[in-house]
Amino acid sequence: MLKNYIITAWRNLLKGRVFNLINITGLTVAVACSVLLFLTADFQLSYDKFHKDVKDIYQVYFTQNKDTETNRDTPMPEPITPVLKSEYPEIKYISRLGNGGALIRYKGKQLEQRLNYIDQDFFKIFTIETSLGNKNSMLSGLHDIVLNEKVAQAVFGHENPIGKTVELNYTGQSFESFVVSGVTKDLPYNSSLHFDMLVRFENYRDYQANLDKWDVGNHSVFLKLREGTNQAAFEKKLVPFTNKYFKENIENLKRDGSKPDANGQVFTINLLPFAENHFNTEVGGLEGNQISILYIYTLLAIVIFILLIACINFINLNIARAFNRAREVGVRKTLGAGKDQLLWQFLTETSLVCLLAFIAGIALSSFILPYFKQLFGGYISLKMLLQPAELTIALFVFLIISFIAGYYPAWLMLRYKTVQVLKGSVNTTKPGKVRNALLVTQFALSTLLIICTLVTWQQMRYIQTKPLGFNRTEVLSIPLGPNVLISSGNDTKSRPGIHALQLLRNALQNQPDIVAITAAHSNLGLGTDGHTSTQGVTFTYKGHEIGTNWLQVDYDYLKTLDIKLSNGRDFSRDFPGDSSALIINEKMARQLGGKNLLGSYLPVNGEEHPMQIVGIVKDYNFRSLKEKIEPLTLVMNTGKSVEYVFVRVKSQNLVQSFDKIKSTWKSLFPNDEFQGSWLSENTERLYKGEKSLGNMFVSGAIIAIIISCIGLLAIAMMVMAQRTKEIGIRKVLGSSVAGIVALVSADFLKLVLLASVISFPIAWIVMNGWLQNFAYRIDISWWIFLLAGLLAVLIAFATVSFQAIKAALANPVKSLRTE
Template sequence: MIRNYFKIAFRNLWKSKGYASINIVGLSVAFCISIFLFLTAYFQLSFDLFHKDGDRIFQAYLFSNNPEKEEKGSSMPMPLTPALKAEYPEVEAAARLMNGSSLVEYKGKYFDKQVMLTDPDFLKIFSFPMLKGSAETALNDLSNIVISQNMAKAVFGSEDPVGKQIQLGSDGGNQKQYIVTGVLGDFPDNSTIQYDAFIRIENHEGYQREKDHWDAMSHNVYLKLTPNADQASFEKRMKSFSKKYFADNITGLIKRGAKPDERGDIFAVRLQKLANIHFDKDISGGASSVTLIYALMGIACFILLIACINFINLSVARSFTRAREVGVRKSLGALKNQLFVQIWGETSMICFVGFLAGLLLAYALLPQFNATFKGKLTLAYVFQPDTLAIIFGLFLLVTLIAGGYPAWQMSKFNAVEVLKGKITLKRPGILRNSLIVTQFTLSSLLICCTIIAIQQVVFLRTQPLGFNKDQVISIPVGNKANGQQVLRRMHNELDNDPTILGISGSAVNLGVGKDHSTSRSVIGFTYKEKEISSDWVSVDYEYAKTLGIKLLDGREFDRAYPTDSLDRVIITEQMAKMIGEKDPVGKYFQTDTAGVKYQIIGLVPDFHLYSLKADQKPITLHLSHSESINYIFVRVTPRSLAGAMDKLKLVWKEVAPQADFIGSYMDENTDSWYKEEERLSQIFSLASGVAILLSCLGLFAVALMVIEQRTKEIGVRKVLGASISSIVYTLSEDFVKMVILSIIIATPLAWFFMQKWLDNYSYRIEISAWIFVAVGISAIVIALATVSFQSIKAALMNPVKSLKSE
């Protein structure tokens, strides 16, 4: 019997090749796009879940309930970790982690590597695989270094690295020797913590100065609690810890009018779960957004739903053309469940072919998808047991929804009514209309979201940043050269060049350059009993001039004043407001009790050191010949911009022959701040394009089926004198009404969801009503074009052919 079912199914599908092809194409495209989107979401949601005992690992952060708004920060003081381990037995292990980079030297060869500074407990907290050495002892000594497998291959080749000695640091006299005591497996792509090597945090140059200071924030802290410890109860127990060690912070906040939050805290040490770190922008500057992940999953479901709607509409429409077949089978004794299995089997075959085609399409297009969306997906994720279970469940769900309902409807046909010709499709059903409205609602919703997302990206990229980013080239120095020395040499080479308008340097890049690196230094201190927090940026002479930042008061750093490199600073307007000084030039402040007093010599307008996704922060610029210059900025004349990069590359070979030249234009770097938004708009564009294509495909097929059912009606209308335009209007009217209804439903939904998304931005657009009007008109035009093709074709038919047979 099963063999007979397959035969009948194959014959019916072959007989209706057009409809089968439409269904297979729609399902394969939907499956392909959904696989990409679900894999992307799965990859993001899997971040840091590979660590053993991940539910017991946390990142510590500082909570401050400021009068203006609450703030969270992950930067911690050096003595915090030893104090937590000493005072709380619930802390099984604790480790400080400081970002770093260093020049690695071995046998005269140099390598730029990311060498992190941490404590021995790091290897006990995280379960990165230890390939060589012991996690218990690998970082016991200050001269120990644990390297990654990738670094071992790059530096040592086929040699066994354990026991070998390497040098860290530049040639400027600050090199230090380390012994390799372990090799860690490379971090996976879904790891928040990335590394080339680890050394002890005591090797940090400022460690001795900061180890007892609770006001010097410099690193992240990770804790692993004992199995019986609970996060909520541990945070309650840490209230006394916060009052003991951060009393000055609490006092300062109270004087400013701060009130306890709902948990009774003004200032507190709290914990963030490891699984949430990747998405937490406030605490850890998370690289991704949960909203984006949910949007991806929602879009994937939308596309699958639209494909299912097409399938259901076509299957229901075709069921009426097969009504006599069902009636004959019933009259010959076929049971309802037999008819259901047969018809559902046919739709399952279409689903299976569509799903298989979708997988093949995904395999073929995966490299292009990864390149477009900067992804790291592989189809290996598809063959994970949990992924296979989800895919199999999805396949069953689609076949049940798309095939089960039409099969159930057809199996219910009354044989007598069918054979008398009483079951027809002359009056459209509520289900069919509802499904068409649903799919066009989803398509219109996605198009509206796409336009709004694109407008927000354009808005962010075109907003004034407070400095002139045009005609400026940013050059990362790297670890192979001394930034201070390179900058001086560039001045010597280029100061007399008329095409060069300014040269300066900074420890912090503006935007994201080709080194893909970003950093931030925030300093907190008390000024006139107020808690002050400011971005602390090391810069060189002519910083404001090179970036086109105008002085409001005072002066810029000047080589004629030797003390400028010791204790002088320039601040922004927002910093002046924070310290409460209307005329700040000449005023002094002290960042810690043991530190120097800094004098303010200049005031500049506020500018954005980081992207517009966050609020503008107070900024303090300082000059120091002992601190690193990590980036060199060169402003060129507009006419010389085209050849400036090549010229600077040649100069770079003279001033820093040991370092690679990876200069980039600053306007491109600042655009890179909004990669996530651009990625979101690209995904929305892809999804909305696929959605409207599938919707039109389904509408085209349904229109074709309906017009076939109304062929004789069209013939009668023509005989009675109806014009072609009136016939086209009659056939298209119902479809246009459904599209208009879908736009009415989609508009408030799109406005609500995109308002929520835009609320995440400090600088954002206002949604215009014209967006929805334009989308509505476009949807109507697309629907008319889709339906009119068949309508005009039917209206032009010879009525004799339509009426000659009954």
């Protein structure tokens, strides 16, 4: 019986080649795009799930309920980890994690790598496979080091590294000896944790100085709770601990009018589930790793939209074909075919079409996968579809589409009586409410995607063109790697990088295209080195706790960045006392009271060593436009390194200036890669996720519209075929081609207009919610909805009118004779 169903289905498939080809084409495109988008979302959702007992792993963070806002911070003080471990048996393992970089040297070979500082429990918290060494004894010595496979291969080649001594420079001053105690396998791409080298946390910068300081946070803390421990209950048990060790913080917050939470607390220690780390943009987690879960929902929504639009095409075409096959169904019923047999016949035909479309879709997705990864990035592969969960979802989607697209048309035909079908009294020209509803749904989704695309494009254009308060088109940012910092020389060990800055100044300052050169401890935007960081300080001023971002800079910082002063002056070599001077932004000035601040002293380093305000700069966006401008204090770099050099050039010859600076760098530092980039590029990198989202909206909208038009074209062909006689009679009675086209197209255009109206409020709700992620955002304009509606109508009209004109131009005599 099944064999007979398949043979009959294949014959019908060949008989209706045009409509089946349209069906297969639309569904193939939908499947190919949906597979790629689904795998992208699936990859993101799989982040960190490979860790054993990931549900029990947490990152520690502070919550401060201030008077106007709630702050959540992950930097922890050094003593908190050992004290938590000793006082709470619910903690099974706990480890600190500090970030840094270092030069590793072995037998004359020297490499710059990422260095992290951890406790031994780190290997018990996270699932990290080892290729050499015993995990239980790794880092048992204070001067042990663990390498990942790539670094071990680069440093040692085929030599066994275990027990070998390497030299490490992680201070920017001198090399120290470390013994390799283990080699780990490289972590997968869907890991929030990535490292090149690991050493004990006791080697972390300023470790001894901060060992007893509870008010200095400079690293992350991760812990693993014992199985069965409830997160919320454990957080409540941390309240006495918090009150004991952070008493001063709590008193300061209460003094400044903080608003307690539901439990009456103003300062708490909380736990962030590590399984949610990748999507938690509110707390921060591991720096530079988080993305909004909204992007994943968007991807999945686009997948559903595209598949739904393709399914609607499928159903509408099957309904139209089912009516054309009405007499066939009637004859089958007369010859004794039961309802179940006819139903299975329709389902078999539909499944065959779906199977062909799914196979073609996966083949197409394999072909476009390299281009997709180039456009959107990511590490997806079609092998991911073979995993049990993904394979189950794919099979479920296949069965659902096959069932719905096959069952409804069959059910519709089986409703009619056999005699009625054979007499031809079934009305096949009436479109029906179902077809109309499906068309409306289809174009409502398409219009929704058009609006989302327009809003995303407008917001990204706003971000790219909004003045940030500094010059980002003519300023080049150059990271100074560890090797360059070491070359600062013995006379500047306390300020690594200053010597490198001076070398660049001497080499470039007489060049006609160079306007100014400076340096700072932090970059603006996200440079090619992939690092971004901020530093903050708090102090008490006039009985209130003041918090500010803290940026160490060198001379000419304001001139180079073209940052405007609103009052006072810049740091100057003519004022030796500027080593203890401050320049603040207007936001900081308002926090301090905003009046007569020039010449005032702030107890930033304590009452014994106050620092004087010499200038106030206009507010500028030193962070992403997702965040509002915060208080900022600039201080002359006197005690720590500068890690970024900024060079401002004239606007006439940007490319030539870039090449000149790069060649100068190569002549001064021949062994170090030049990683310079324009600040405009740095700021754009901050919105990589948003740009990808915009590209996905554009791609999804185009694909959805194409699939909708394919379906609409097929329906129009069917309608024109059914109304051939009517069109012929109208032409004989004097109707013009334009009149006939308008008459035939009107029914479809009404549906598209209705779809647009339905999509407007949904699109506004969705995109208004997305825009809330930005502190600086556009207002959604009315013309966006008008433009989207017009586009949908024009596209639909062009699709339908093509067939309508063809039918209207046909010879009416031939049309009537055919009827």
